Amino acid sequence: MSVCSFHDYGALDAGARAALLKRAESDAEALFGKVRPIIDAVKAEGDAALRRFTRDFDKADVKALKVPEADFDASFKSVEPQVIDAIRFAISNIRSFHEEQKPEPQWLKEIRPGAFAGDRWTPIRSVALYVPRGKGSFPSVTMMTAVPAVIAGVPELSIVTPPAPDGGVDAATLVAARLAGVETVYAVGGAQAVAAVAHGTETVKPALKIVGPGSPWVVAAKRLLAGVLDVGLPAGPSEAIIFADGTVDGRLAALDVLIEAEHGPDSSAYIVTHSRDMAEAAMAALPGFWARMTEQRAAFSQAVLKGPRGGIVLTRSVEESHDFINAYAPEHLEIQSTDPFRHLGRITEAAEILMGPYTPVTLGNFVLGPNAVLPTSRWARSCGPLSVTDFMKRSSIGYVTQPAYAELAQHARELARYEGFSSHENAVSALRDDVLP
Incomplete structure (x- = not known):
């Protein structure tokens, strides 16, 4: 051979x-039939389903689905000092890079005299970070997902990650999480973790978005739950x-x-x-x-x-x-x-x-x-690496002053009339002039 x-x-x-x-990610659809019952069970049974699937898939009995603070403290004693130094070094570089990505909170441009338009950036309220574990331990993924999320200012951050057979979470992952600024870690992974983030359980708080790479099972769960939560860039x-x-x-x-x-x-x-x-x-x-x-x-x-x-x-x-x-x-x-x-x-x-x-x-x-959480399976053709803006949302802002209104209204009326929208037209017609100050 x-x-x-x-x-x-x-x-x-x-x-x-x-x-x-x-x-391999192309085969995710073949798993839909196996993943859908997992999602349904987590939605119906909550923590009990998470514990059952963790025993079945990870061969682990988890004492506490939410990692206690004492485990974070212990991780700094069990991880070798040179590894902790390397994590600190990496976080410093990752933070330095991603701080440059953070957009201005707000900008406005005078589009026409007296008419202003712009953007406002605000953090997403809650995001879960998926850190894989099956074929290794990945404090690097913890850093790559947590650092930009913290820079973005996400107020509710959590990590979901599969436990080891002893039920615990990788110690270096806990070190990286704390040094990056995340203190909520759940010892659950796989499709069941995505389901828990989407629907919430007695222990796991639901989130608006989940980011991070995962197995085809995780990819399949994300696709099935894309109508429930934002599943982020496709990272398989x-x-x-x-x-x-x-x-x-x-x-x-x-x-x-x-x-x-x-x-x-x-x-x-x-x-x-x-x-x-x-x-x-x-x-x-x-x-x-x-x-x-x-x-x-x-x-x-x-x-x-x-x-x-x-x-x-x-x-x-x-x-x-x-x-x-x-x-x-x-x-x-x-x-x-x-x-x-x-x-x-x-x-x-x-x-x-x-x-x-x-x-x-x-x-x-x-x-x-630069971020190492990247789109896979040819998605690089239309999207890029995980960034600070993946943890933020953009709102458009418009402000028109009285002197600028008439010109804009005139052209808007013509377009509204052409497209057949009478309420659009009325809103910028003499009807508005009668009630404006």
Whole structure:
């Protein structure tokens, strides 16, 4: 068996090319039948259903669905000091980046003399942050979701995250939550957590919105509950493209394609290059890197890179590489080149673009500052990374003074009459003039 899947893009027909674009998230609809009863049970039974599903799916008995303050305190004693220092470092960078995103609370522009229009930004009243746990612990997701939410000023913030088999929440996640400014954490995950956030239970307070990446089960629950709460940007299983133009050592491409591939067998990860020498060098390097990974993570990444949603895509030209990347619209994109800016203008469809050999996805996921909660499954074509404004809502403001009114009313009357709306027309007619001061 070959080291990894090898896709000669120029030799593929249209169907095979389309298959390369498919993600595990595309299968979420197949789970609707299994997820809908979970949602219904949580809505009807509340906490009892959460505890039952947590035993069934997470193999955990949770003593307290809401994590007690004592567990937060204990987490700072159980997590190694260097990890806490790294969390503080990351939060500082993430906060610095996202503070620049926060819009002005209000702006007004004089559209015509005496007529003003603008926007006002206010925080969403309540938001839940989903932090996954199934294939690892993710204090990084806690930081990426909590920091911009706190900067936005959301008054009611909570985290939902699956418990470990002992019923507790990952200690580093609790450290990150407290350092970011969130003190409400619920030990519940999966589709049942999304249902709890949507409908509320005896313990879990309902929220207006939920953000954060999750498994296909979480994605399916979000889709089914999209009419009940705002489910945020579509963030499913991890995916990445490492684009190598032949100017950087092929071993770097192999090293970095494993970053997102190790998340789980439902991830997607490709090396894309028009250089056969680069492709062969990357392929030759993979076994050595797998040997230096944990057994579980090596198995995950091998399943991805040897399967239908991963491996090496060999194109016929750098332009064809650009075209494939834009068609794929990856969550994470690395441009492995000594001149990455040469390619930047040609790549328009990627949620995160990390440039050059010194900017691996690892830095973006943890400490660089930009948000690593990103749209997956080709949604990068129409939306971008999680940001401060995802935790805020925008209201339009209008203010027309007496001297400006007549001109605007005249033109509005004409449009209202043309569209056949008599009340619209009457509201800016002589009828209004008779009652205005």
